[in-house]
Amino acid sequence: MSQSINAIALLLAHIENTHFDDLPDSTITACKTFILDSLGVGISGSRVPQVSKLKHAVNQWGEGKQAQVWVTGEWLPAASAAAINGYQIHNQEWDCVHEPAVVHPMAVILSSLVAYAQAHNLSGKQLILGVTLAVDVATLIGQCVTSSLKFFRPSVCGCLGATAGMCAMSGLKGETLANALGIAYSQISGTMQSHIEGSSMLAMQIGVNAATAVRAIDMAQAGLEGPKDILQGPYGYFHLFEDSYDLAPLRDKVGREFQIEVVSHKPFPTGRAGHGTIDGLQRLQRSHDFTAQEVAKIDVYAPPLINKLVGRPIKSGMDASYAKLCNGYVAACALLKGDVGVTDFSPDCLADPQILALGGKVFTHLNQVSDPNALAPVSVAVTLLSGQQFQIEIADVLGSPQNPLGRQTQLVKFRAACESAVKPFDEHNIAFLIKRIDQLEQIPNINHLVEALVSNR
Structure with missing residues (x-):
């Protein structure tokens, strides 16, 4: 035993x-x-x-x-x-x-x-x-x-x-x-x-x-x-x-x-629990070529830990620490900008009405996983104003050992990090x-x- x-x-x-x-x-x-x-x-x-x-x-x-x-x-x-x-x-x-x-x-x-x-x-x-x-x-x-x-x-x-x-x-x-x-x-x-x-x-x-x-x-x-x-x-x-x-x-x-x-x-400079959402939205957007303006609703189905960590509602007046752990906020940034970077948590971005409105269309739900420490799988479903629906399930989120960042992507991140320093x-x-x-x-x-x-x- x-x-x-x-x-x-x-x-x-x-x-x-x-x-x-x-x-x-x-x-x-x-x-x-x-x-x-x-x-x-x-x-x-x-x-x-x-x-x-x-x-x-x-x-x-x-x-x-x-x-x-x-x-x-x-x-x-x-x-x-x-x-x-x-x-x-x-x-x-x-x-x-x-x-x-x-x-x-x-x-x-x-x-x-x-x-x-x-x-x-x-x-x-x-x-x-x-x-x-x-x-x-x-x-x-x-x-x-x-x-x-x-x-x-x-x-x-x-x-x-x-x-x-x-x-x-x-x-x-x-x-x-x-x-x-x-x-x-x-x-x-x-x-x-x-x-x-x-x-x-x-x-x-x-x-x-x-x-x-x-x-x-x-x-x-x-x-x-x-x-x-x-x-x-x-x-x-x-x-x-x-x-x-x-x-x-x-x-x-x-x-x-x-x-x-x-x-x-x-x-991405966000909680790992939000990475599946970003990864899923980027994959769906590449595959189906829709814009943020066409989105009616986004549903994320994820394990209990993800709901606990980033399922919080987007809200006006939030600070960067809150926003980095908010699925709605990071999803909106990903759709509107194609990526999520350190500058997306500036005061101007946190108060951006377009980000706040789109983030309010994101809903995080429990999936079938019962493991309280699991961070995958994650399903992302996008419903457009036209009624079209797109969905993807991600077992291995970008950056994981099963879906790793290549050396060149690692260096791109490193260079961006160094260039964003206070000096x-x-x-x-x-x-x-x-x-x-x-x-x-x-x-x-x-x-x-x-x-x-x-x-x-």
Whole structure:
């Protein structure tokens, strides 16, 4: 029976016994692919106005010259830099997702690991190993959950994964590793309330947990102890944060399938739960050549999680955080503009009467799927004013491992992200950064990568 497994013991052994030379080429390639993607969206996230407010708050937490804020380059304590960079990765809903786990695996993880690696002069190989194991820990925990989201799994699982990844990068094992995870578990946070309300605090939950992971390592290395039975104990993760679980995914996959290889890109800066709608509408529009002005109604049939996450009504006065998680809004943008980009969430767009009117014609319904964590399949049905109807069912949404973005499309996204930064990157800087990441395992010091993340280098 899977519940008889000691989950934390399996993960601890995986962290301790996996080395860079154990990683297949496919895992290293996938890791670099999603490091590139996540750095790109983190660079773009510098454009969001709330970043300056966060910087003001973080500056009250103390000074230090351990790690840098991406794009603008300020030197801060590692935990503070991780908080800002984590927020920048997730604040536009453009970062990758592990769909079965319902975890954005790179937001907490990459922001904290890069800050820690920069502070401790770690290498590109160490970063790749750390990211790979961090993603395993975060997503294998998430995949074991059989109940619906209550806490914000990207932040809470992400923090545990990030802590594991920093230990792997640094070679921390035994009691120090176990204590670090226990200390992190004692501080993990983030709920779905911010998601439901469309609050900008949703992305800040990522930043808070990135900082928490860095501090957990510091405390463990100082000799502080943490609880040990953090997953299956009476107040462990599976009993306190979730309603039900099955350890079979952890039992079957740990050490056999590196989870970074099954992560999904997000082609559009919206919740992943809205991607099926956008993908379906784009396919239907290409096939049937109708215009937004001809549309009478759009019906989306989707699993419970999609209804929960993006089935909210479009409304006047909404902000960008709400709109990114609104099926009606993203559908209207896709039909009217042919795509959805970061500029579609400006105040002018959010108040556009044409978008609001068309978004009001979008209705999200439950389909036959009962899995509370499923993000597919999605059916999109368009009814025109003429009475014509078009429908498509999508089993594999664009960006998923079964329907992946090709390398050139990945680079188009990356370039667009870098060009949209608060201090836009030019083509020379973008090409330099791409080359650095392509050669990441050859970099002896992560500071050589971070210098390429500052736009005025």
